[in-house]
Amino acid sequence: MSSTDHAHHEGESYFDGPPGVLSKVWQWMSTVDHKKIGVMYLVAVLFMFFLGGVSALAVRYELLDPVRTVETMNEAGEMIQYTTGERLAGLTNIMGAKNANEVYNRIFTLHGAIMVFMFIIPSIPASLGNFFLPIMLGAKDVAFPRLNLLSWYIYVIGCLFGVFSILLGGVDTGWTFYTPYSTTTDADHWRVVLMILAAFILGFSSILTGMNFVVTVHKLRAPGMGWFDMPLFIWGVYATAIIQVLATPVVGITLLLLVFERVMHIGIFDPSMGGDPVLYQHFFWFYSHPVVYVMILPGMGIVSELLAVHSRKHIFGYRAIAFSSLGIAAVSFLVWGHHIFTAMGELAAVLFSGLTFLVAIPTAIKVFNWIATLYKGSIAINTPMLYGLIFLFTFSIGGLTGLPLATLATDLHLHDTYYVVAHFHYTMMGGTVMAFMGGLHHWWPKMFGKMYSEKGAMTGTVLVFIGFNLTFFTQFFLGTQGMPRRYANYVDEFQTLHMISTYGSWILLLGFLVHLGTFIVSLIAGDKAPPNPWGGLTLEWETESPPIEHNFHHEPIVTHGPYDFDKVVPPHWDPKDYPLPENPSSH
Amino acid sequence: MNTPTLASANMPFFQKMIFGDHGASEAAAWSDGLFMMITWFSAFFFVLLMGLMVAFVIIYRRRPGVPAKPSPSHNLNIEILWTVIPSASMLVMFVLGVRGYAMKMVAPDAAMELKVDAWKWAWKVTYPNGASSPETNFLSFESNMAQLEAGSTDPWMETKGLEYPVFYVPEDTAVSLRMNSQDVIHSFWIPEFRTKMDVIPNRYTGYAFHTPKLRDSDSVLDTSSMMQIPGRDMWIFCAEYCGDEHSRMAATLRVVPQETYDAKIKEWGQDKDPVVLGESLYKTMCKICHSVDGTPGTGPTWSSGNGFGFGYEAALANGQSVMRDDNYYRESILDPNAKVVSGFVPSMPAFQGQLSEDEIHGLIMYIQSLSDRNPNASESGEDNQQADDSAGSEG
């Protein structure tokens, strides 16, 4: 790529700020630097992941055993009644709930709302995307830096609305806010409205980020970088951004109508006034189905990077992967109806079933390409690569278990069961979160200039992998055997599987704690990271670790593709680490 | 205990692990077959891909000083191949899926139509002759293990809130459901028939199933006669999130021989003592929210004490108070939001058009029978007067 001469003047890294805590804080809060905003997003998003994770653990804890209310005779011959298994009952008064079931309902709603709206949608695009999209394009910043900061603030305000709603006791609507339940529940309180407004506001943040990225990709590519010289991460984020721009406004109007429905009963979604509750589901899923691709597409982009860089191999079928990203983005607008199979007309159900299968094709192509990329590579087993491989494993399961959900006959059985829960978590957690963790480890040295302990990170990774599969693989069986989702209580015969699932969630927690520890140790005592620890060829590896204020000392000029490992020696090449190809000119 | 079981023998190992039991109808078995087909297809590709991945990782692991060999970065033929194969297989799945969907959705002409009503949080099935099942089952989420833990030897240890209505259907009959909800969206799921459909407030939805022939081993306990009868129990669950007691919105579907079914339906159609009728309605429809022993629930308890119960003044949420008399209960059944008792959220659906006059009368009689101010009670007026005084001083 560009020639980065080492004789340049010493640049300051982006987080070298003015002395003094206050001025440093002010510098961060008022920054328009995409890197700082990316880090700010990362912190906020990880905090939300923590909140969502705590509620997930609470959900699993409640489900450790079924609720048993037993009335029986004690030794003294008196009738006594006792209840076991209501493990969250202690929170009833704290949350102002009516009973332990409502506590559970509120907590799973919080888990869903926080994880979807506040963690997973902004997770990769807004943190890693914000940080690396301009650098990988060779730009100084995103197209609209001030808008970028604004969207962070909007995100924080949205989160504050959500957290405020939680502090008021939380909502029990489910994250999907299905009417008429969501318009009638907790009629005594504003907190449902607050949570809906939180999602509404977060939508604005999402739209602005998406707009910013689309324009950046179109207008700010470095000289020499054509569309097909872009790293695949950029393609993923670009496809994501398109969906964010086009789908989010529809949920905006939906949530707005829902707020008005709640406060003044305008009746659009209210069957008692002639409205149609299934219309709400159409409105909601027109956004919320494309949004699952907002969640997964950047993850797919990251995995493309991880597999190529860590196996030092040109990605197999670059164009196929790039176009399948766009293909998934386009098809994502056609398939929302499969969330409503059990409520819609037969003709529309058949139509949507057929369209839903379309999504599987580009996804399958991607997986095949990733596996083929490994062929004849030089595969390093380190944490980012391991996460890449875990992604392939879990995401394949997630994708393949989607097939019976797209098939109408089997979906009628599996709809709204734990099978769906498991499928969703295998794609979202096994897909996006694994890719996010992989990307975080991959780019951690670049972002913070510190190496992390490989041993610690590997331990965490293995724990996360085991914990994740224990937690969620069992749920496939729960679903097929008859366990509906969103149940605070269940039939005894499901207890074994639920117990395994709950124990798995504890291992998962342990894994993430190990990761957290590794990162903290790395920030405090990590070795200084070289500019290019993995031998990557994309532009972010050509600048310092951490990058300087405007990313590059000179505007980079792109002369080769992002994955030409067999043609080009990576910048900052260390021969010990990276042997030359046998025949660099063979291609 | 005759908790419906989802397990049975004589199944292929994986299918048993996945579903626990055979689908109870032909359509269900067919969709199980389709599911297994898709699962084996998925498993094949999953194992293939993961095998390749692991093999590549091992074979091409990084060795110090050994660089990667150049290899092609794309191959059009292979890419076309792995686009066409999934596309073709998905077409097959789609077509088979639609066929199975039709089997589950379209009822034969001669199907028996059952009307299903749903509300927070109970099911009601109305039979063609207008009767509905008053029977409940000691179905519980509580197991023998829990009984043992409690040290009970009493097989009829009653557990709170764990009675569910039993809906009878004849064996080997096509049944079609016409469903409607009274409040929020519910979903009527019978796992053994492998199908569910949302129950929506403003329109009818429905599906069909063909009940299985009973096997020789199928035997259930008839709680009305306390006798083992031939029959097979299946769970009915609510699958669409509907609020606090969502996870307890269950019922039993009991497949019985035609003659048992006929006898039951005939019996339910006959007149009954109002209090007995009221009690059975209570158990099938009201118990999830209203207790009869004074324990707090979603709605006010019906037993007297602490200011509740028939004949006692109710403090309303709007600050007024009203005497709980026949008219009060009648209005509260038909239009629950008219008078909401202080401390409760207005969340009860209206039962206007849902209950016959006899049924409303039966419910009110039953409620009266629970009160120590029961006007129909045989005790002398003095006792009632005393009870009034004590209740008044407590309140």
Add this chain to the structure above:
Amino acid sequence: MQTTLDADTTPAPAHIANHPTHWRNRPFAAHFRTRDDDFDASKFGMWLFLTTEVLLFAGIFCAYAVFRMMYPEAWSNGSHHLDWRFGAGNTVVLLVSSWTAASAVRCAQLNKQKWLKINLIITLICAALFLFIKFKFEYSVKLGDGKAPGTFFSYAFAESPYEILWWSLYYMGTGLHALHVVIGGCLLGWVLYRSWKYQAYGPTEYLMVENSALYWHIVDLIWIFLFPLLYLIH
């Protein structure tokens, strides 16, 4: 030809001409390579934002279409409560304002500072007129009759039980549109203020005028569809 003739040849006072906000003194954003890149990027960004506006209103249009299909009689009854004359009048007002907004862009491109301001003022007057007609002759009269959305509804003579949905959608659609009129007015007002105070817009620096005008046009576009849907189709 006319461009040079009409151009504002009067030199601006020194304190304006030397002000950093004056259009001649405005640099383009540093992370772009050229001023054109900056301009194109911003305009493309604006267009993306406009697509989100269209999709926002798509929800209203979809609900309209669905309920029109479900309750045709309620919809035809509802539309006959609206007087096409106010709708048509407002359409004319918005079309004229759209024209002046487009002219304002042209004036900025040609450095006709005076006409830029005049066009913007006419646009703003039209915005105010639109809102005045909307609130004075439509909303207040209808609300007075009790034809209000949701539980505010108190009109005793509705012909169909679903007319309440018509009114809800009428208020949601036109209300959301009126909100956009206000936002667009604020944007154009900001442009007018900066134009008045600093001559901030000229041939090389008219992006803000252009984008505000684009926003204003999308407000007009939505009204072009709302008008027949609410007032004419029955």
Add this chain to the structure above:
Amino acid sequence: MTNHDTTTHEEHAHGHRVVSWQTQLAVLAILLFFTFTTVLFYNAESWVENAFDIHLPWWINVIGAMSIATVKALLVCMFFMGLRYDKALNTFALLFCLFCVGLFLGITMIDLETRDRIYTWKEGEVALGGTGKGLDTPSVDARFDSSPAPTFNTAGLGIVEFRRAQGLEEAGSELAFWTDHYHHHAEHQHAADINNFFTQLGYDHHLALPDANQAVPRIGLTAGLFSAVDPTETHNTHAADDAAHQPAAEDAGH
């Protein structure tokens, strides 16, 4: 300065086309003309139905109004918004967005339209609000009153029916209720007729045809839904209707 100004502009005009004022004015004129056309079409249609007692199918009305609106929108996009002279990318963004709007509207309506394809009973309303009629506006205490909207108990009725019942109660009798209505609300109720160009020219031909398929509805189209009174069948109210109609038309006329 002038020199500098001109050069800047010419350079600039090179990249960004300046639309001439003549074009802009012409576009405005065409837009206003189409606005007039669509209004004329609407009035002519109403008049034709009234005068000749023809039921025009509903789509004439829809197609007429929407196609004119589409042409107007196209003109605004091309000339006022400058898409004709702009980068194709912006047009593409708009078109792709409209494609999504089309999908959204189209497929949603496919579902809601075809619920009855296998069983007709799946289509309709069971009852307003389902069998429960659970309109949640109960009269409860302030703790439960989270909405600024009025809360009241509709006694199981929908709001529209409830308000009608209230109105009837206030008026005292059905006749008083309807007389009041035609005296005070005629101008709204008969907007289609009163505001018709042709009607004002003297072609008044009021029909009362309860037919849901006609393009122009009449009072009482869905009167059967209310038990109170059916004005299309009640002679009295017809008289009141006609009596109230004439002065109202004159009021609106001047």
